[in-house]
Structures are given as C-alpha cells and as structure tokens.
Amino acid sequence: MDPHKDVVWAGRGDRWVTKLIFASRSYPVAVKVVNISEKNLTISFQTPIARIVERDSFPMAGRFVRPGSRKYLEWQHLIYESTFSDQMERRIDEVTQMYEDQDPPCVEKEEYGWPTRVLRRPTPESAAVRIVQKTEQDDTSSGTSKREEPTSESEVCSERGLDVQLVGPEGDDEDEGDFVDALEKVMSLSEDDDGDEFFDAISLDDDYMCDPPNEILEEEDDDVPVQDWPCTPLRKLELEYERCMKMNAEDLDSEPTIYIHEGSELLSQLRDQLVLLPELKDLSPSCDIETADVGEPGITTPDEERKMRNILKYHRGIFLGDGNAAPAPARGVVCDLDVGDAKPVAQRSRSVAPHLSMKVYELIKKLLEKGLVEHSESPWASPIVIVLKKNGVDIRMCIDYRVVNMFIKLSNYPLPLIDDLLIGFESAMWFMSLDMASGFWAIRMTERAKLISAFVCPFGHFQWVRMPFGLKNAPLVYQAVINNCLWGFVRLPPEEEAEVDQDVLDFLQLECPGGGVTEEKVPALTDIMTVFQRNIPTPSHMGPVRGRSSYIDDIAHGAVSWDQLCEDLNKLLFRLRYWNISVSLPKSEFEKRSIPYLSHEISAEGIRATPKIAKGVRDLPFPNTLKGVQSFLGSLNYYHKFIEDFPVVAAVLYELTDEQIRSKRDLARAKESFEILKRKIVSTPLLRHPDRTKPFVIIPHANRWAACAVLGQEYDGVIHPVRYTGRVLNDAELRYHIAEKEVTAVLRVLQVFRTLIEGCPLEVYTRYSVLKWIIQSKTADGRCVPWGVTLSHWNLDIRKVKKDEDGLAAIMGAGITPREHLDEVAESLVPAKGLVKAPPVISVEMLEDDFEGVVLSFDGAAKTSTRKGSCGCVLWKLPGWSVMEAQGFILEDVTVNDAEYNGLLKGLQMARERDITELVVVGDSRIVIQQVQGLINCHQPNLQRKLAECEAMKEHFTSLRLVHVKRDFNQAADYITSKTLVLDDS
Numbered sequence: 001m002d003p004h005k006d007v008v009w010a011g012r013g014d015r016w017v018t019k020l021i022f023a024s025r026s027y028p029v030a031v032k033v034v035n036i037s038e039k040n041l042t043i044s045f046q047t048p049i050a051r052i053v054e055r056d057s058f059p060m061a062g063r064f065v066r067p068g069s070r071k072y073l074e075w076q077h078l079i080y081e082s083t084f085s086d087q088m089e090r091r092i093d094e095v096t097q098m099y100e101d102q103d104p105p106c107v108e109k110e111e112y113g114w115p116t117r118v119l120r121r122p123t124p125e126s127a128a129v130r131i132v133q134k135t136e137q138d139d140t141s142s143g144t145s146k147r148e149e150p151t152s153e154s155e156v157c158s159e160r161g162l163d164v165q166l167v168g169p170e171g172d173d174e175d176e177g178d179f180v181d182a183l184e185k186v187m188s189l190s191e192d193d194d195g196d197e198f199f200d201a202i203s204l205d206d207d208y209m210c211d212p213p214n215e216i217l218e219e220e221d222d223d224v225p226v227q228d229w230p231c232t233p234l235r236k237l238e239l240e241y242e243r244c245m246k247m248n249a250e251d252l253d254s255e256p257t258i259y260i261h262e263g264s265e266l267l268s269q270l271r272d273q274l275v276l277l278p279e280l281k282d283l284s285p286s287c288d289i290e291t292a293d294v295g296e297p298g299i300t301t302p303d304e305e306r307k308m309r310n311i312l313k314y315h316r317g318i319f320l321g322d323g324n325a326a327p328a329p330a331r332g333v334v335c336d337l338d339v340g341d342a343k344p345v346a347q348r349s350r351s352v353a354p355h356l357s358m359k360v361y362e363l364i365k366k367l368l369e370k371g372l373v374e375h376s377e378s379p380w381a382s383p384i385v386i387v388l389k390k391n392g393v394d395i396r397m398c399i400d401y402r403v404v405n406m407f408i409k410l411s412n413y414p415l416p417l418i419d420d421l422l423i424g425f426e427s428a429m430w431f432m433s434l435d436m437a438s439g440f441w442a443i444r445m446t447e448r449a450k451l452i453s454a455f456v457c458p459f460g461h462f463q464w465v466r467m468p469f470g471l472k473n474a475p476l477v478y479q480a481v482i483n484n485c486l487w488g489f490v491r492l493p494p495e496e497e498a499e500v501d502q503d504v505l506d507f508l509q510l511e512c513p514g515g516g517v518t519e520e521k522v523p524a525l526t527d528i529m530t531v532f533q534r535n536i537p538t539p540s541h542m543g544p545v546r547g548r549s550s551y552i553d554d555i556a557h558g559a560v561s562w563d564q565l566c567e568d569l570n571k572l573l574f575r576l577r578y579w580n581i582s583v584s585l586p587k588s589e590f591e592k593r594s595i596p597y598l599s600h601e602i603s604a605e606g607i608r609a610t611p612k613i614a615k616g617v618r619d620l621p622f623p624n625t626l627k628g629v630q631s632f633l634g635s636l637n638y639y640h641k642f643i644e645d646f647p648v649v650a651a652v653l654y655e656l657t658d659e660q661i662r663s664k665r666d667l668a669r670a671k672e673s674f675e676i677l678k679r680k681i682v683s684t685p686l687l688r689h690p691d692r693t694k695p696f697v698i699i700p701h702a703n704r705w706a707a708c709a710v711l712g713q714e715y716d717g718v719i720h721p722v723r724y725t726g727r728v729l730n731d732a733e734l735r736y737h738i739a740e741k742e743v744t745a746v747l748r749v750l751q752v753f754r755t756l757i758e759g760c761p762l763e764v765y766t767r768y769s770v771l772k773w774i775i776q777s778k779t780a781d782g783r784c785v786p787w788g789v790t791l792s793h794w795n796l797d798i799r800k801v802k803k804d805e806d807g808l809a810a811i812m813g814a815g816i817t818p819r820e821h822l823d824e825v826a827e828s829l830v831p832a833k834g835l836v837k838a839p840p841v842i843s844v845e846m847l848e849d850d851f852e853g854v855v856l857s858f859d860g861a862a863k864t865s866t867r868k869g870s871c872g873c874v875l876w877k878l879p880g881w882s883v884m885e886a887q888g889f890i891l892e893d894v895t896v897n898d899a900e901y902n903g904l905l906k907g908l909q910m911a912r913e914r915d916i917t918e919l920v921v922v923g924d925s926r927i928v929i930q931q932v933q934g935l936i937n938c939h940q941p942n943l944q945r946k947l948a949e950c951e952a953m954k955e956h957f958t959s960l961r962l963v964h965v966k967r968d969f970n971q972a973a974d975y976i977t978s979k980t981l982v983l984d985d986s
Contacts, residue, residue: 001052003027009051009064010072015041017075018049020067028067036082071865287321287585289313294590304562308591311566315573319585320437326370326466327582330442331499332492332531335467335477337449342407344379347400349456356386357458359395364459372441376463378454380404398470399455405472408452413476416549418598419641421556422607423756424548426689428558429604430565433595434572435587436553439478442581443467475552480532482552485579486545490531491538492578500578507574508542545572556597565591599638606720609642609684617678622671626658629670636677640724642684644816647706647726649676652831654728673829688713688720695761695797696722698749699816702741705729705831709745710816711753721816725752739768743787746771750794763797772798832937851878855920856907859973860891860899861981868892869899872976873907875914885910886972888980900925901946903973904932908953918959922970929964 001008008028010018015037021030031050035041043049051059065071084092289312295305312319320327352360367373382404387396425431436442445453445464453471454463467474484490491497491510505511546557546568557572559565569590576583589595594603601608623629633653640646652669660666690696690713697719699710708726712719725748729736733744746764750757764771774780774788775796855876862869869891875884889906891899904923911919923929930936931947932954938947954960967974980986 005054006052007055007066009053009059009066010075011049011051011062011064012075013043013047013063015039016043017078019076019079020050034079034083036078287316287319289316289319289585291321292585292590293588293592296591296593299593300562300591304591308566308569311570311573312585312590315577318573318577318580318582320582321585326372327437327439327442328580329444329466330481331496331578331580333443333477333481334446334530335443335449335471335474336446337452337471337473338409339404339407339452340409344451345403345407346379346381347383347403347456349381349458350383350385352386352458356395360384360386360397360457361459363395363397364457364462367462372466373462373464374450376451376454376461378451378461378463380452380454381456381461382454384455384457399468401453401470401472404452408472411473411476413480415475415479416551418551418638421549421551421598422600422602423690425558425602425604425607426691427560429560429593430562431556431558431592431595431602432565432569432590433557433588433592433597434555435584436482436555437582437584437587439482439553439581440469440474441466443474443477443481479552481579481581482550482555484531485575485581486548486550486555486572488538488542488544488575490534491536491542492531493534493536504574504577508578509539510542545575551598554598556595556602558602562591606686606688608686609639609681617681620678622667622674624661626656626661629653629656629661632674632677636681639681639684642687642724643677643680644685644710644721644724645701645706645708645726646724647728648703648708649673649680649829651705651728652829653677655831669829669831676829685721688715688722690722690756692760695763696757698746698762698764700742700745700749700764700766702738702745705734707733707741707745707748709749711749711757712816719816723753723756725749737770739770740783742766742768743771743774747787747790750790761795761797763799765799765801767801769800771796772800853878853918853920854884854911854916855922856911857922857970857973858900858903858907859923859970859977860896860901860903860925861977862891862894862896862899863981864895867894868981869894869896870977870981871899871903871906872973872980873903873910874972874976875907875910875916884914886976887986888976889986890980890984895942897925897927897940897943898946899977900928901943901950903977904928905946905949905953908950908957912953912956917957919957920961920963922963922965924965924967924970924974926964929962933962 008020008031010020010031012018015035017034017036019032019034020028021032023029033043033049048062051062051064053059065075289309292309292312294300294308294312364373383400385398385400387398388394389396443466445467449467450463450465453468454461456462467477492500497505497510548557550556555572557565557568559568573583594601596602596610599610601610620632623632633650636643636646636650643649650673652673656667656670694713697710697712697714699712699719701708701710706726706728708724710721711723711725712721714720726745727748729741729744733741736744746766771791774784775791775798777784777788780788855878856873857876858871858873860869860871870888871891872886872888874886876882877884887906887910889902891902894902900923904921907921908919921929927936927943931938931943932950938944
C-alpha cells in the first residue's frame, strides 16, 4: 500500500463494524473488527473487512466508507454503544452478584463440571438382565398331580429345568465382561446342532414382554418375567411377531417431556387440508360374486361372463362386499414411523356438536370391534375433525395429522407418474380395473407407529392397529407392497409362506418348508419382519404379472383378447392371494370395453378426461378472490394435456392480483378466459393412445406470449391428437421472432415427451423455414447453435405449410384447431406479458433537421444514503433550440426512478401551463420512457402511482412522442439536476 496513492476504506456487516487503527503519521496500520450484536459471532477469513482503493476511486462492491466521513463516524458511535470497558463489565458483575445475594433463587442450582469422557446413563435396579437357559430334565410331573407354587426365584427356574444367572447394575467393568461372555456362551448354545439347549429369553422390562399364557409363573421380581412358550407353533409365531414389532422406550423417546399443543376451533379451514376416513357402513359384509360388474351388455356372451365369474368364485376369499370393509392383514410388511429425536406432541381434543356425538361414537365403536383401533396411553395425541356431508346429516371423520407429519421422516420410495400409467393401452381391446378394499387398513403397525398415530376425541384416547389414512408415508408404504406384488421382486419368509394356501404355492411354483415353524426355530426370528428388509429374492420364473405398475390401490389392465384378459386376471388374483391383499368387489370392473382410471376413461380408441369438476362447471361463476382463481387453475392443471393452447388462454388468469379481483377492475379479459376454459374442460377431446409403430406428428403454434404444440398421429389419413403441451415464454423469449418461438414449441415437445417419442420418426408441420435452416446451416450462431445440436439427434421430417393451412387443415382431426383460428381467439386474451414489445433502438438523430415544435428534456438524480434527490426539465423551441423555460426541483425521500418520473411530470406540467398540445419528450431513463410507452411492465407500487399520473397527464396533449436517448444528448437537463442537488435549492 502506498499512503500517497491509496486509501483504506472501512467495511461492515449486519452484526459487525470495523475501526481503522492509525499510526503516528496518520497512516492506517491495522483494522479492528467489533461485534455490535448480542450474540457470539464468527466471520469467515474470506470476508472482506476493508478495501485498499486508489484515490478518486470507489470500491467495486460491498458496504465500505472512507475514514472521516459522516457514515464512518456513525459506525464508530455504534461501537461505543455496543461495547463496554473492562471496568464497566466488572461493575455490572458486582451489581448482579449483590442482587443475587440479597434475593437468592428459590431452587438451588447445581453446578456441573465439564465432562472429560463419554458419560453413560446410570442403569436402574429394575433393568437387571436375566439370562434364562433351558437344560435337559426328566419329566417327572404327571397330568393329575397338583402343581405347587414356587416360593423363591431359584425354585421357579429349577422347577422348569432352567439355570439362572442374574447380572445387575452393581457389577464393575469385570462383571460387564463376564456378562458379555455369558451372553456369547448362551448364544452359541442356541446355535448348537443338537438342539438340546437354546437361548430362551432375554428381558429388560416386563412392559415390553408378550402376554403370558393362562399358566403364569409368579416371581418375586416382577421386572424379570419368565414364561413358557405356548403349545401351538402358530401362537408362538404370533407372539414373536408382536415381540419383534415392539420397541424399547429409549428408542421412542428417552425423555418423558410432552409438548401440549392447543387446538384450533376453526374447522372450516381444515376441510380441504385433511384426509377423510372412509365411510363405514358394514365392516364385514357378505360377498356375492353374482353381483360383480362383469361383461359388456350386448357384446359379451353368457358363456364368457360365466367363465369370468368362475375365476372370481375360485378366488372368493380375497373379495370383500363393501369397498370400505376391514380387510385381512397383508403379509410381509408393516408400517413403521420414524420421528427422530422429536418430543411427543399432545394436542387437545376438539369439541363435537351434541347432535353429532352419537354418530362419532358409533364410528369409533365399529373401528374398535374390528380391531382397527385400540385404547391408547401414548404421549402423542392428534385431534379429530368432523366434516358434514352435502346432505347436512351424515358425517365424515378425519384426523388432523398435520403436526405429526411435520416430524415424520419422509420415505424416498417413489410414486409412479400419472402420465406413465396412462400409456401402453394401444393394443388392448378388453379392460378390467381392480380397487383394493380400504388398502391402507391392510397394513399392520409397529408399536412405535401405533403410539405416534394416536388420536383423541370426546370419547377417549385411541391409537391405530392398522395403518390409517393421512399419515405422511402411508401411500408410499402401500405403493411398495403393490409394486412388489405385481412385479415379484422378493418373496415371503418361510414362517409366513407356510400360511399361504397350497394351491397358490402350486400355481406360483414355490416350495414352502413343510411342517410349519418348529419350537426351536421360533427364537431365531429377528425384529426385521418386512420382506424388504429380509430381501429373499423370488425365483426367476416368478416375474411380473402384467408388465405395468398401479397407482397405490388402483389397478388397471388391458388385453388384446378376451382369453388373454381371463388369463391375466387369474394370475393377478393368485398373486394377490399370496400377499393376502383384499379386493373390493363393488368397486371393480371386469371384461369391459372402457374403464374409469385416475379420473380418466380408458378405451380401445384412446383416453378421455372425466373430471369431477365438469359436473357443475357450466354454471360456475367467476371467483371473487384470488384463492378461488388459483383453485380453478389448479384443478385444470391435472388435465392440461387435454386442453389445446392452455397457456395461451390461461395466461391472463395467472396475472390477476387479489386487489384487482376484489375491486373488480379490468376483468373483461380474465372473465372471457374463464369462460373459454370452462367450455374446454367440459368438452375435452379424445386423445389417441401413442403407438410407437407409427410416426408422430408435431404441429407447433406460437404467439406473442406463449409457445404451444400438438403431438399427434395419423389414423386413416387424419391426424388425431395424442397430447397437448405448451408454456408461457419468459422475458427474454418474448423478444424472439415468431419463427424462433415456434422452434421453442418444438423443443418443448421433444423435452416433455422424450421417453414417449424417442427413436420414432417425427413429422413437423411449421409455417416458417427457420427450423430446417437451424438444422442444416453451417453459419448459425447465438442461440441457434444449441438448438441445432438438440434437434440433430432426432429423426425430423420438416414440412412447411402455408399460413392458410389449406393442406394441413384437410387432414387435421376434430380435436385440433386450425392455427389461424387460435390466433383470432388469442387477440382478445392478450395478457400484460403479451403487451411487451421489442425496445426501440436508440437513435442519435432523433429529429429531422427542419423539425419545428417544442421538445422537453428531463432528468433526475437521488442520493441513496439520504434519499434526497432532485429533478430538472427544459423546454426547447425548435428549430433554433432556444430555451423557453428551465427549472430544477429538490425532492425528499425518493429513489432515482422516482426522481426521473418527477422530472417528466414537472416538465409535462410546464408544457401544459403554456398551452402546448404537441410535444416531443426526450430522456435518458430507459425505465421511465419504456414504461410510459408500455414496452415494459411496471411492478413497484411507487412507480405505478407515478405511471398513473403520467397517463392522466398525457390526455391533455394531442400528440406526445417519447424518445429514449443516450446521456450524452441530455446534458442540459442533467446539468440542471446536478446543480440543484449540490445547491440544495430549487
């Protein structure tokens, strides 16, 4: 640093300030950083705290000031206000200690020393671990002898032929080593081939032991239970399942703290945010296969329907007569919820109207009767919310799990994409759809998950035994079960496969270990009870059932022939029986020409949208709030692939503001767009199934603010739509030529439908030759280069059509609108973004040499530190360039753009006072000039007010021309503005 040429600028942050330390010759030799906040502060070594800048220069970026300036002095005052001297801090400590001595705390606070090693939680007396080892002993008891009650702990074990060793917390480190050795010894005995001795039980707490059988051995130490295995292997397996699904208290929450969360009574706000429980009528209805929806009237024969019903009757056991019945538990999977270290949250029960209490009671009682819920003592509690049906009498109950879901760690298991599930039916002629019966209720819960799922109502505290609706990971757990059932990745473990019907195993060609689960094998079970953690692969011959996934509990399938459909259904039902997944018979359809699936209708011809909102959308009024508009657009987004040029029509609705809707200001275009979208959603076209054996057709269309395209295919000489797509252009793309915008539309199709059309020939019908030039040109530059690289990977057949589209319109199907008709509709729906035009090029020669008239030049400036500014304006008389009037004004609390707008307004006021009706306005502010011209949008409220004043002022002039010039050609107004600001006087 050269003190004669360089200057040190001091910097600061939000919580720290710097102070320069000067030498005797007034040269800065150090920089002191002071923390002005109330908390500890860490600053990275890469943070610039000062800048060395040449004289007459400024730092490029950051918050820096010159030493000696007013801002630097303000920073030094902050340092004095935020810091204390050592003597002052000692005085504060003395005063604080004096007050504590006079008024000591009510509870003594124990002082702890700093830990020097990893501490262990002290083990309570009740946590003693008992190792129970079974030994050989002659059976001396007889069936008629009366059993004597044991009187001591040793008698209990000796009577059962058990050697007992008690290891408690009193032992030192050597005792702990002995315990480990003993544990390893017993575990080795459990793996002995002879099977004479095995490890029977290790218990830490009787709260987490399974319920003992009828004969219970009483012990002096209740915390260490010893029990017999029940007589049947099935009962042993069930108890082992329960033991493995239980957990220690420390795993759930090592601290007993419970957070109490006050509930909200604004139930109307929760109606659209919570998951409703299924409507419960009869949880165990009878199933009559004769009532199944089989066949197509007038198409299928009685023999075909009889054969289909015979298949359903053979698999009668998995069908339920009501869609909301309580299904049997699925095999091989449980639902577990992980909340990490979160403390339990207990919310208060919400009130229920007296006339609805009995309905809630009946619903809870049904859940208890079928074992779906049980009474709970969980530290967690979520409230219920009652929602009335449309008839105003019946109720639907839901549980507010929003707080609980905040703590549950989200599973990464993927859900299938809706668009992927709607393809692959191009060769199908017969269809079937299966709906699982209350699918979530088929999944059992671990003990930890039961506690977390607990809910409260006026009738008590309950928890779920089966997986409920509304929990964060519930759909993902069920999706994993269904995917594994359909694709066949892993199989059931032997102990569960033994419960599968033999005919199912024979059909699937699986060999199950015979004889069930023996007594010696029961203790070998682990706490990993799901098939995804056991990972036992299926045989190679047990592949996918139908080669496609399902969406949670909805399964749709199509087959080329009726016989193939029957064969696929039989395979699918065998696989569902293997996993014990129940099917709702009333909600399923078999042997149909078309089926409903995910709010779509699938048939051999294609897919149609069947939106629920289409029923009452005809008479739907225009929403009164922004939220209502957003809800309407959100409903349409699911069907955007059915709406041609959706972004073109909906763009004006996306630009609405809440204030604009409430004040009903300038809503003509928005209401017209709303009506067009209502008509489109009611009459959605038929989209053909994509057929990869045929070439695809792309018809792009672009206007000023959006780029759209139709992806279609030709059938019998007519192009039918397959999908629609499009998007609104960004600010940079708005200035593209219309031909470049059509290229953007083609790129959109290639990006969105890449997996669908990749490897297929593509025919592109475009109105311009730019697309072919981009691919073939060797001199392209700019954005055309990456476009050409992207397009070169595709097999494109580009065909130019005329603007009237005589040739193309003749082969377009009813679902594709001619391009010129789309342009006509779009003319009345231009959004604010569509009004933006390309900015004019700045011209040096603004006016003709012989121009006669009045010219107004204006300028503005402001200081960002003080928000004080000024503006200047000059009226010129041409051709002599004589000054008619020139003024400068001081402004308070303004920005630079505010000052520029004030300069324009002051100049227009001067011209108006002189009765000037024709005026040319020049200025170097691009924002002000182009906003007044309508070339760019104005978003800031302060500038919107100024713009409105300019629009009102323009009405007083018959001719007003605005020209943006360089600063060099606006020096007169710039000089007046700068001089006014320096003199601080208008």
